[in-house]
Amino acid sequence: MAFRKYSKTEPIIFLWFMFPFVGILNALLFGSCVYGSLNIFLYSFGLSAIFIFCCYFIFRTVAILIRKRFPSNADIFRRISAMIPVFAVINILMITSIYAYYKLISFEACPAKQQNFWWAVLFACISSTTIILINEAVVNFQGWKRSITETEQLKNAYQKTKLLGLKGQVNPHFLFNCFNSLSSLISEDEQAAERFLNEMSKVHRYMLRGDDELLVTVEEELRFVQSYLHLIEARFGKAIQAAIEVPEICRNQFIPPLSIHVMLENIIYTNTASAETPLRIKITSESTCTLVINNNIHPRISKDSFDYEEGIDNLLKKYKLLNSPGIEIRETKSDRTIYLPLIKDKEVAF
Template structure:
């Protein structure tokens, strides 16, 4: 302990040391430093399992600091119970000095592990942000591909042409809704989440196009939003779900596709439709559903719940508090 207690009294005691005493003293110092750091490492690993840093940084720091001091102090006190020759100077003064040094190093070690947590957290958030931007961009590209598809444009232009002759006022509304779809995507292309009310307004414009084309072949019922209005969802979530329902089902005026959008406990938005499977179903890659699931994995602790029964298909979308999302 001479190496960590350089007082005049200790220096004078060196005169009585033999070479083996210096080796022993050096070994004690190495063991002391090893115990300090190894205890911090093992304690951090143990607390990470039972009391992680997430959302309780202050209490975790204090807990780890106190436990570290306690464990090391107990070891030091037990060490000083050993009877060494008097010239080693292992007395009450050295005990107090060693404990004080332990407190200082315990504080520094705990601070290092806290800084390590902040660094890894920052790095994880950065990676998740980049991944989220990629997924959001991919969702927008998928939606744009669908809407810029020649068949999509041709069908909509054909509808407008027919409406201009017979229902000019409806044609004007149709063009206005079509333009609002593109405006919505351009305005929200860089956002991770948007207010639920905006997503619902967008989907009403989007559904207007289909209902003009298919008439009563598609029936959509949207319940009152209520207190869920304060929540958010990833952009284009509803569009991807509705496109999924239209893509995989047959429908007509006699056997319509019924889509019901409602809100459960102000925590979930539920999109449910009856199933009328196509005779020759299109190959499905579930790209839309996978995109939604991946974005929720990054944004929230909850993920959408999919229920696929014989008569209906349901997706429960967790509503996100914009102030407590992961990104």
């Protein structure tokens, strides 16, 4: 704990403060006597510097413990309010100890002035408070820069997700299969063809929607997924069997758009499926309102140039940038289960 840093610049701040601090403190302790000769000045300065350096680790440890108790940037005033009185007590003990320190080593060349005790304490308290404020300013500035960077990364990840969704939508194989299925239905069942076209328009509209929301409700995403699965089932028939069982209590929570779609594309286009060995996909939820996507595994070597693993990698990165647990993937030889955490509060996520 003692060797941890309160902030990246905290040791530099301390070193900049230590030299003038020791010089002024020695003037308060010994008066003009300490400047009587170069030897006395250097000797007293060295002794005080060693003592203050040791005390610095005590201040640092206390500061880190208080920050651990109030870690959020929003707790800055709590941290400062806790540090100032605690540091005041430590300063009193430090000045008391330094008087005893010089008495113990019998620094007779320039005896310490006991009458300046409280002036020394006041100076130490002002100095420690100044360092607290500077360190907090640096920590919060670093946190602000980090949040700006993470926000930009999140926006980039979101834009990439939209691009991946667009790529999936305009993927020639996807378009060809949709139009081919639609063409077959028109000649066989006009009513089914009309529904297919309606669901196809919903899928494309969701993928190409123009809003800039980084999160959507689970209900919105599942409506899109149902339309998407209708297109898939129209093409593959009984080879793909999908079921959605998500309770209403979870449908009002939030999820990054196209999250389930990314997972479904990966499942459908990286596995083989037939009526004899169907690909079973089930979307449920746990009591903690975590979406669970389970499927059996029939891996295939795809010649499709579209990288479906890239979509999952991008989604994993996005969840890392959200204030939410990450995506968990558990896989055995026969099946794979994906756990997608849901976000209860849309505002807290950013």
